[in-house]
Amino acid sequence: MPVPVNQIMGVGSYVVKQHLLGRRRYPLVLMLEPLFRCNLACAGCGKIDYPAEILNQRLSVQDCLEAVDSCGAPVVAIAGGEPLLHKDLPEIVGKILARGKFVYLCTNGLLLEKKLDQYQPHRNFAWDIHLDGDRETHDHAVSQAGTYDRAVSALKAAKAAGFRVCINTTLFDGAQPARVAAFLDDVTAMGIDGVMISPGYAYERAPDRAHFLNRQKSKQLFRDIFRAGRGKGWKFNQSSLFLDFLAGNQRYQCTPWGKPTRNVFGWQRPCYLLGEGYAKTYAELMATTDWDQYGTGNYEKCADCMVHSGYEATAVVDAVSNPWKPLLVALRGPRTEGPMAPEIPLEGQRPAEDLYGRHVQDAVAKLAQDRRPVAEAAD
Numbered sequence: 001m002p003v004p005v006n007q008i009m010g011v012g013s014y015v016v017k018q019h020l021l022g023r024r025r026y027p028l029v030l031m032l033e034p035l036f037r038c039n040l041a042c043a044g045c046g047k048i049d050y051p052a053e054i055l056n057q058r059l060s061v062q063d064c065l066e067a068v069d070s071c072g073a074p075v076v077a078i079a080g081g082e083p084l085l086h087k088d089l090p091e092i093v094g095k096i097l098a099r100g101k102f103v104y105l106c107t108n109g110l111l112l113e114k115k116l117d118q119y120q121p122h123r124n125f126a127w128d129i130h131l132d133g134d135r136e137t138h139d140h141a142v143s144q145a146g147t148y149d150r151a152v153s154a155l156k157a158a159k160a161a162g163f164r165v166c167i168n169t170t171l172f173d174g175a176q177p178a179r180v181a182a183f184l185d186d187v188t189a190m191g192i193d194g195v196m197i198s199p200g201y202a203y204e205r206a207p208d209r210a211h212f213l214n215r216q217k218s219k220q221l222f223r224d225i226f227r228a229g230r231g232k233g234w235k236f237n238q239s240s241l242f243l244d245f246l247a248g249n250q251r252y253q254c255t256p257w258g259k260p261t262r263n264v265f266g267w268q269r270p271c272y273l274l275g276e277g278y279a280k281t282y283a284e285l286m287a288t289t290d291w292d293q294y295g296t297g298n299y300e301k302c303a304d305c306m307v308h309s310g311y312e313a314t315a316v317v318d319a320v321s322n323p324w325k326p327l328l329v330a331l332r333g334p335r336t337e338g339p340m341a342p343e344i345p346l347e348g349q350r351p352a353e354d355l356y357g358r359h360v361q362d363a364v365a366k367l368a369q370d371r372r373p374v375a376e377a378a379d
Helices: 005-020 061-071 089-098 112-118 135-141 147-160 177-189 215-228 240-246 282-288 308-321 324-332 356-378
Strands: 029-032 075-078 102-107 125-130 164-171 194-199 261-263 266-270 275-279
Touching: 005 102, 005 308, 029 061, 029 308, 061 089, 061 261, 061 282, 075 089, 089 102, 112 147, 125 147, 135 147, 147 164, 164 177, 177 215, 194 215, 194 240, 215 240, 240 308, 240 324, 266 282, 275 282, 275 356, 308 324
Parallel strands: 029 075, 029 261, 075 102, 102 125, 125 164, 164 194
Antiparallel strands: 261 266, 266 275
């Protein structure tokens, strides 16, 4: 089973408790970004184009633990940037696990073999290695030759050391179903414990914005992939209803509060993919974000999004409310023929706003202000 039973039970009981308490909005996964600095410069990434002053910032161990405690989500995904560049990450991971959380440590794998002995296998811990396809596809996506081979070598080393190892695969326009299927065959043969797969999000700051999938292309692509994979034993580290959504069979709205993000700016609103403002605390994020302003049909930047960070939580809540649905999909697999669920109309969406520059300017100005008293004291 791709998702461990203890995680299914832990997350399931947490969701049921939230329902019984009458909570409408609650987190499932904390997206923790302790830094933005990375050792790659992927053409489709919108996370690494910050000024040096921002890239040099790190969340402290205490910052990370306060985020975990105040948010309360049962799962913590540690992303970036490249998290393994953070010198305190082993301590951060250990203390989060000690709190009983499930931890997925996302990495491009380039430093993993060097850092592997700093971590210990744990039933609640998994490496989540970034692999966007076969050698040629992946190396092109990350804009650096040789990264596929290094990531696969790290994957095998982590498996040999007894770790649970998953991969994170993002698909872009031009992805060929047969080629993606062959890649999934390959990684299945490597013994990976699960694949988290999703269409890419068109970051407004990404160097290459021409190769992101729209929703219709995404749905057809995933139908073709899932059709090719019937009976092959692929392991997806995602809910069956989210996979069914990718294949165009569920009409879901985004649940941005399901995966709140804490990074060096603060608590990012509204979601992991969009930085349109920042709150100082998790409570402030939840209380002051106008959630109805976002999502497909509400906001132009969200029009084509089908990414797990927005929709996996929707699928999980649906599964708890209608437990027969995921069982049926799990038994037959995502439907790959017939009409798709009606699409969300876009006529009423508000136009995109350009807010990135202001947030960066504010953050750089604050850093300069914080350094001024230190410099004056030194004089």
